[in-house]
Ligand SMILES: [Zn+2]
């Protein structure tokens with residue numbers, strides 16, 4: 481009975497499965513909660529490291545901006561974070577899915593004899609001679625996925641024992657590789673392209689449209705000297721549209737699992753923080769993985785580069801394709817901004833020293849008779865306001881130069 485039953489199978493059968501809830505990566509915290517918090521933890525952890533370097537003046541030679549610039553050119557120092565809620569998922573399908581891929585591998589082998597014939601080879605003859613030389617697995621593949629000797633016995637639902645075809649070891653190994661590595665890598669790559677595409681066009685639209693720029697995006701551009709935790713400093717609507725919706729759409733379209741999403745959201749956050757870190761490290765893998773790095777995005781934060789380098793956060797192919805990549809000189813412009821900020825700091829230090837010196841000498845001077853004048857206090861107020869304004873750096877109005885035409 482067993483031998484007769486095997487003819488019912490065209491392909492090696494798929495295993496049965498039981499669905500159970502997937503064990504979390506960091507038990508007892510469920511994966512969906514980790515997916516929510518890991519990017520935030522990563523954001524603060526990486527930002528914390530960069531902040532530590534900032535305050536201790538470590539690796540100054542790699543800094544894109546000086547502390548004076550940080551002090552004088554930025555107008556804000558706040559941040560926004562975004563989240564996405566994901567339901568828990570089930571597991572137990574892994575062996576079944578691997579077997580599904582193994583069946584596809586088996587079906588794909590059916591094309592081998594045709595391909596060999598097109599190439600002018602005698603496929604059946606080749607399979608026969610390979611088999612005679614003892615390479616039965618290779619012979620099976622050359623014959624179009626025919627492995628007559630490879631069988632397994634299995635118990636059907638009705639209790640009958642049958643003999644069914646089995647997968648070759650290499651078929652299962654290839655299927656495992658495809659299922660565990662190739663497909664997830666492809667999903668990551670597609671997700672990255674979706675996020676890059678989404679962010680490029682939305683980001684560029686925010687520079688094209690004056691209303692979008694003034695209402696939302698101008699807030700992120702208050703940072704002329706980006707630093708790590710300023711990465712997600714943006715309008716909540718922009719944070720949601722650009723970061724949350726972008727990665728969320730990529731997650732849904734690529735059919736990622738919650739666990740994959742957890743790493744994807746975390747990687748996207750880490751990349752965004754790193755792009756605003758303010759350092760051009762020669763050894764930071766994140767800065768060499770693609771052409772889009774801290775130095776590249778920093779140009780977009782400068783008044784002269786704001787109409788270019790819209791690509792974020794991973795690759796720069798859209799800037800290249802649509803010719804929006806900054807091609808001009810960079811070094812001199814950075815030096816000029818650095819010198820101006822330093823001059824401002826020096827000037828204020830000198831003024832402060834002068835004022836302190838005057839304060840010391842003041843008590844020695846005889847108190848002046850009070851002259852009532854309408855000009856006096858007003859003039860003082862004007863003077864004070866002028867000093868405060870001068871500390872604010874570039875005007876936060878919207879000059880035409882920030883809008884991409
Ligand atoms: Zn921008």
Ligand SMILES: [Zn+2]
Nearest residue numbers: 700756777781
């Ligand atoms: Zn930015």
